Amino acid sequence: MKSNYPEIQGGGSLILAWQVRNKKVLVVGGGEVAAGRIVNVLNADAKVTVVCPHSGLNDEVFFRVANKQVEHVDRKFQPSDLDGVDMVLTAVDDPEASSQIYKLCHEKRIPANIADVPPECDFYFGSVHRDGPLQIMVSTNGNGPKLANIVRRQIADTLPHNIGLAVQRVGMLRKKLRKVAPNIAEGPKRMQWMSKVCEQWTLDELCDMTEEDMEMLLEYYSPGLVPSFETVRLQEPDGAYDGPFLI
């Protein structure tokens, strides 16, 4: 039966933004792949423990250990390492050890990524572009990791240079709006107004938005209006607007 609803296209992944802040992540192995995993999870504020014999640590992982960015257990993996762990990432050059760790994680229902064995991964990593609070991930679902890297870099090249800053400023404005209009019942009005601001202001204007501008802009929330950037600046006592005056 035909419909206007989105067509289902199976065979993909569920791409999510997993919140691992202060969660315990165990990284098994200390080579190049482990070093990449460590960067990914530290960027998400996880508490990271690396299990790997000292002799196996590469320069980057050694640096993370020496700087106390991660805890280090100086030996090969043991099953007790999984106690109290929320996520496991293995990057070892020993397929038997990988499979054993995967089985244990599966039994304990701990989500795991086994770098050398895609069928034993509960989730895959992707190629990530990061600009402040903005993250863009590309996945080829195991078909071509290097191609994911190339596509990611191509996407990044097309983005406005100030997009990360614009996202950060919008985040501040949204927080302030929540304070001005905290009621659940106001949800639809709040969302509509916020969407309008994002659509009507240019990225440069969103980046230039000071806290003073935000306070002034929020004055227009109650009547449900979105003034131009120039209008907001002109209303401020020390309005620093120096562009063309469009009144």
Ligand SMILES: C[C@@]1(CC(=O)O)c2cc3[nH]c(cc4nc(cc5[nH]c(cc(n2)[C@H]1CCC(=O)O)[C@@](C)(CC(=O)O)[C@@H]5CCC(=O)O)C(CC(=O)O)=C4CCC(=O)O)c(CCC(=O)O)c3CC(=O)O
């Ligand atoms: C399934 C997956 C599971 C997982 O790792 O989570 C996986 C699996 C494997 N990768 C292998 C090889 C390479 N991986 C890379 C690079 C990356 N690999 C990443 C993810 C993923 N790799 C997941 C699928 C993601 C997707 O499909 O989109 C990225 C995106 C993210 C990251 O690792 O952080 C990161 C780029 C990050 C960036 O640049 O930003 C390169 C290129 C390079 O190193 O420069 C090569 C060599 C060239 C090539 O093969 O393309 C092999 C060995 C194959 C063999 O032995 O031949 C396996 C195992 C297998 O396929 O059996």
Ligand SMILES: NC(=O)C1=CN([C@@H]2O[C@H](COP(=O)(O)OP(=O)(O)OC[C@H]3O[C@@H](n4cnc5c(N)ncnc54)[C@H](O)[C@@H]3O)[C@@H](O)[C@H]2O)C=CC1
């Ligand atoms: N998913 C991906 O993106 C990629 C996966 N790979 C695969 O990932 C694996 C790791 O790759 P690299 O980091 O380059 O290897 P590597 O050889 O540099 O590092 C392996 C590390 O594992 C440690 N190790 C081995 N057995 C261990 C155990 N039982 N307990 C704890 N630590 C142990 C070693 O001391 C070493 O630090 C390889 O199997 C490789 O084929 C390789 C490239 C990309």
